[in-house]
Amino acid sequence: MNQKQNAANQSSLNEWPLWEVFVRSKSGLDHKHCGSLHAADPQMAIQLARDVYTRRLEGCSVWVVRSDQIVASDPADKGMYFDPMEDKVYRHPTFYKLPSEVDHM
């Protein structure tokens, strides 16, 4: 095992894994990402998230996910993934009028 891998393993022995924290506010529908913390296991992660990220009544529900479980899109692919949507206005549902009985979304 080379130096770098050794160092990585060593620090993972001395450090708790990192968790991302998502909090849903009382009036909200979705959990929003609000930060991260270190914890030994899921149970501790939830408790610490409550202590660290909900002190000011930010929320009524907490999710925690291990950071290494999150799969993210590659920033280098941003152009390829997202630019083509800019000129596809026909994909937005704006060309008809909803009847007033259901028009409260």
Next chain:
Amino acid sequence: MTTSSIHVEQAPSVQYVLRLADTALIHGQRLSEWCGHAPVLEEDIALANIALDLIGQARALLTHAGQLEGQGHDEDQLAFLREERDYRNATIVELPNGPARPGDFAFTVLRNAMMASWFRLMWERLRDSTDPELAAIAGKAVKEARYHQQHSSDWVVRLGDGTDESARRLRAALDTLWRYSAELFDSDAVDAAAAANGLGPRWDSLREPWLAEMRELFDEAKLALPADSVFRSTGKTGVHTEHMGYILADMQYLQRAYPGGAW
């Protein structure tokens, strides 16, 4: 220039409320000593939160004690201007967090677990107090106590059922703390009077449910329940250990040097 101490009424109802208020106050003060020094950043915030909860409970109780007393003392005067023998906290909460500052983590979480269980049982019963103010305080505080109990019990189990070193430290902490718990379950004229007029439960009525919770916790934490001791601490009667003077010096210095000082 210094401020004179205030002196409080010895009426049983006032004393009963002060015992609760001071126990919360001094426990909060001890826990706040961890702020900035805890072993883990997140735990630093958690301990500070618990300390703030306890101080909040103390504020509400001290304000109410001042009203019951009827001498015009407010929460700040009661918190900062009494003499040592007028503080009625149980001795267990005035013990230092450890042999050196900021303290021993095992000692701290074990004391938190023991006190959180006691407070939760007390608040649950105080919700039925004939004193509506006390009942209202209890209604809010019981939720805080439930969380304190969950948080500290989790740590007791992690340390007790952890490594050889963590288990050894936890057993040492239990060895020191257990004899101070007896005071929490002795009754005297003060709580007999409180129970008689429905103000709150006798302290000895909490013993069995508390022991049941400790047994369950200790089983999971692989701790043996210690034998009872004849030793009795006497903090709730105002007779404290040598540690109390130092806590009060920390707490009272500013108010006595700058009377009426406020943020």
